[in-house]
Amino acid sequence: MSIYKFKIKNLDCVNCANELERKLKKIDIINNVSVNFITQKLIFECSEENKKQVLEKIIKIIKKEEPDVKLEEA
Amino acid sequence: MILKKNSQLIKIIISLLIFILSLTLKFDVKLYNNILYVIAYIIAGYDIILKAIRNIFKGKIFDENFLMAIATIGAFCISKFPEAVAVMLFYQVGELFQDYAVDKSRKSVASLMDIRPDYANVYRKEEIERVDPSNVSIGEIILVKPGEKIPLDGVIVEGESTLNIQALTGESVPRKVAINDEVLSGCINNHGILKIKVSKKFGESTVSKILDLVENASNRKSKSENFISKFAKYYTPIVVIVAILLAIIPPIIINDASFSDWLYRALSFLVVSCPCALVISIPLSFFGGIGAASKMGVLIKGSNYLEALAKTEIVVCDKTGTLTEGVFKVQKIDAIGYPDGDVLRYAAYAEAFSNHPISFSLKQAYNKEINKKLITKTHEISGKGVLAKVDGKMVLVGNEKLMKEHNIKFKKSNEMGTVVYVAINNEFAGTILIADKIKDDSYRAIKLFKDNNVEKIVMLTGDCDNISSSVASKLNLDEYHAELLPQDKVYWVEKLMKQKSSSGKLIFIGDGINDAPVLALSDIGVAMGGLGSDAAIEAADIVIMTDEPSKIANSIQISKKTMRIVRQNILFAIIVKIGVLILSAFGIVSMWAAVFADVGVSVLAIINALRILKIKNK
Numbered sequence: 001m002s003i004y005k006f007k008i009k010n011l012d013c014v015n016c017a018n019e020l021e022r023k024l025k026k027i028d029i030i031n032n033v034s035v036n037f038i039t040q041k042l043i044f045e046c047s048e049e050n051k052k053q054v055l056e057k058i059i060k061i062i063k064k065e066e067p068d069v070k071l072e073e074a
Numbered sequence: 075m076i077l078k079k080n081s082q083l084i085k086i087i088i089s090l091l092i093f094i095l096s097l098t099l100k101f102d103v104k105l106y107n108n109i110l111y112v113i114a115y116i117i118a119g120y121d122i123i124l125k126a127i128r129n130i131f132k133g134k135i136f137d138e139n140f141l142m143a144i145a146t147i148g149a150f151c152i153s154k155f156p157e158a159v160a161v162m163l164f165y166q167v168g169e170l171f172q173d174y175a176v177d178k179s180r181k182s183v184a185s186l187m188d189i190r191p192d193y194a195n196v197y198r199k200e201e202i203e204r205v206d207p208s209n210v211s212i213g214e215i216i217l218v219k220p221g222e223k224i225p226l227d228g229v230i231v232e233g234e235s236t237l238n239i240q241a242l243t244g245e246s247v248p249r250k251v252a253i254n255d256e257v258l259s260g261c262i263n264n265h266g267i268l269k270i271k272v273s274k275k276f277g278e279s280t281v282s283k284i285l286d287l288v289e290n291a292s293n294r295k296s297k298s299e300n301f302i303s304k305f306a307k308y309y310t311p312i313v314v315i316v317a318i319l320l321a322i323i324p325p326i327i328i329n330d331a332s333f334s335d336w337l338y339r340a341l342s343f344l345v346v347s348c349p350c351a352l353v354i355s356i357p358l359s360f361f362g363g364i365g366a367a368s369k370m371g372v373l374i375k376g377s378n379y380l381e382a383l384a385k386t387e388i389v390v391c392d393k394t395g396t397l398t399e400g401v402f403k404v405q406k407i408d409a410i411g412y413p414d415g416d417v418l419r420y421a422a423y424a425e426a427f428s429n430h431p432i433s434f435s436l437k438q439a440y441n442k443e444i445n446k447k448l449i450t451k452t453h454e455i456s457g458k459g460v461l462a463k464v465d466g467k468m469v470l471v472g473n474e475k476l477m478k479e480h481n482i483k484f485k486k487s488n489e490m491g492t493v494v495y496v497a498i499n500n501e502f503a504g505t506i507l508i509a510d511k512i513k514d515d516s517y518r519a520i521k522l523f524k525d526n527n528v529e530k531i532v533m534l535t536g537d538c539d540n541i542s543s544s545v546a547s548k549l550n551l552d553e554y555h556a557e558l559l560p561q562d563k564v565y566w567v568e569k570l571m572k573q574k575s576s577s578g579k580l581i582f583i584g585d586g587i588n589d590a591p592v593l594a595l596s597d598i599g600v601a602m603g604g605l606g607s608d609a610a611i612e613a614a615d616i617v618i619m620t621d622e623p624s625k626i627a628n629s630i631q632i633s634k635k636t637m638r639i640v641r642q643n644i645l646f647a648i649i650v651k652i653g654v655l656i657l658s659a660f661g662i663v664s665m666w667a668a669v670f671a672d673v674g675v676s677v678l679a680i681i682n683a684l685r686i687l688k689i690k691n692k
Binding site: 012037065 | 128138303358
């Protein structure tokens with residue numbers, strides 16, 4: 001298991017962040033995920049071989065839920 | 075981000091000008107006014123409308139963009155043109171202001187934690203290269219100039235200086251460093267050029283560890299945050315449903331009720347139904363509280379711990395290293411027939427070649443160069459002391475047994491601690507008391523705990539009973555238990571956990587070593603002196619970077635202030651929202667009040683939350 005960190009930008013409000021976090025938690029191969037509005041951080045935990053797959057799923061969900069949001073390498 | 079804000083601001087100003095124009099100019103044909111209103115509305119709110127349309131397709135009907143769009147379009151439908159524009163305008167102004175405020179607080183917390191080094195000067199191929207600290211590997215030599223931050227943990231190989239460690243520990247006294255000293259990343263080099271051999275990668279350096287900890291702290295949510303996000307989850311749907319009922323039922327059952335009148339009231343409901351004002355200020359407050367604590371050198375690992383600190387009822391402390399300095403020092407000299415300084419001098423000389431901890435304390439207290447030529451004979455008597463010839467005089471330094479062995483008449487001392495007896499030329503010359511000293515800061519800490527309504531302060535220690543009782547009575551502790559083995563400490567903490575009230579919390583403060591079971595058992599485990607100690611940072615919920623227990627008392631104050639602000643914000647937001655809902659249901663207030671209840675409240679709550687950063691730490 002490794003922890004990955006990304007900067008998450010353009011979230012509208014805390015509520016949207018919580019909502020997004022709830023949706024991301026449903027990804028089955030992800031272990032721990034948190035969307036922090038204040039620190040603008042997306043942090044998730046998954047195994048190294050799953051990282052690419054998880055990231056793709058995350059980006060897909062973000063695109064659907066919050067199209068304005070951008071992920072950046074932290 | 076800034077660009078986005080500027081364009082947003084320009085949009086608002088243009089829209090506002092057109093709005094005012096339309097309000098002041100009275101055209102003969104009302105249609106012209108209305109066209110101006112619609113133009114102002116579109117300029118101010120087209121992005122909201124677009125987002126709202128997008129959200130309908132996603133089924134997100136409780137989204138604030140959607141609610142705001144329905145409310146304003148509804149207002150147009152019942153010919154409330156100025157209201158529609160005003161609601162959209164003020165909503166946008168509020169959002170913009172909210173963005174500014176959140177941004178500002180992000181920055182002020184970030185500046186509290188401004189310890190991240192931007193670059194490292196590393197020697198490569200005989201030249202100095204400026205690189206990202208994460209690209210430096212272990213064993214490389216880096217150069218730190220005056221005024222620069224030390225980018226990575228390491229050992230000094232050349233140069234000496236003083237380091238400003240305030241950003242890490244809150245301590246304002248600079249630390250002296252020289253060759254072979256270990257230095258931590260995040261410290262600022264005051265003067266002198268330092269060459270440092272890197273001993274840890276950036277990711278494992280102190281500075282990264284601290285930043286990680288503080289940034290992740292707000293991920294562990296407090297009860298207040300969970301409460302409010304649950305509340306928000308139900309609040310919006312309920313208000314929207316009530317709004318729909320309000321638009322439909324009264325016009326049907328009340329005879330002379332006009333539909334447009336009730337629809338207007340229902341639309342006000344939609345404006346108030348957005349949950350963001352409620353939700354935003356709470357995590358912001360905790361983030362601010364954690365930032366304020368870290369500024370004074372206290373790292374709190376989660377919002378939940380900051381919240382729990384306010385309810386501290388019992389404080390349990392370890393003794394050695396926590397309440398006392400943990401270093402054995404000469405506390406008192408009782409000389410007979412000689413000046414105090416001479417007795418200490420003879421003792422230090424006699425012990426000059428010994429490796430015993432006591433000889434170290436004596437030499438440290440003497441604190442002068444020892445001229446070894448003056449010592450002509452030394453003989454260490456194991457378990458008793460030392461016999462030496464210093465300056466031509468026979469000196470005996472040791473315990474009672476040594477005195478008895480040499481038939482010296484001595485006065486027995488009853489002091490707490492280790493008593494060293496000194497005899498010169500076979501005559502008793504006095505005693506030197508070596509003991510651990512209570513930290514000056516401990517007195518302050520105990521007083522502050524009491525001031526902050528801590529009901530009970532208990533000391534647990536493995537040390538012997540008479541020393542412990544003396545420390546406990548000097549510090550005015552409520553309870554102490556001495557001569558404990560690690561498992562006994564567990565027993566006592568378990569017992570004390572049962573004594574607190576159901577919502578009260580128990581804190582354990584220790585040095586983080588050998589304390590793991592008790593740290594885990596207590597509600598909040600605090601490790602002291604975390605600077606440079608990975609084990610302590612790992613095991614505890616809260617880490618104090620310095621060795622001052624009063625910092626925990628200060629953290630309780632921060633926690634109380636944070637919780638006060640959190641409660642104020644929750645109450646304020648809920649009361650205003652519900653008040654405005656009731657008033658607009660009866661048609662007493664207009665949509666203007668509804669806009670205030672939405673964005674006005676959230677802006678005020680954010681400003682209130684920012685007060686946490688203003689806590690002065692002493």
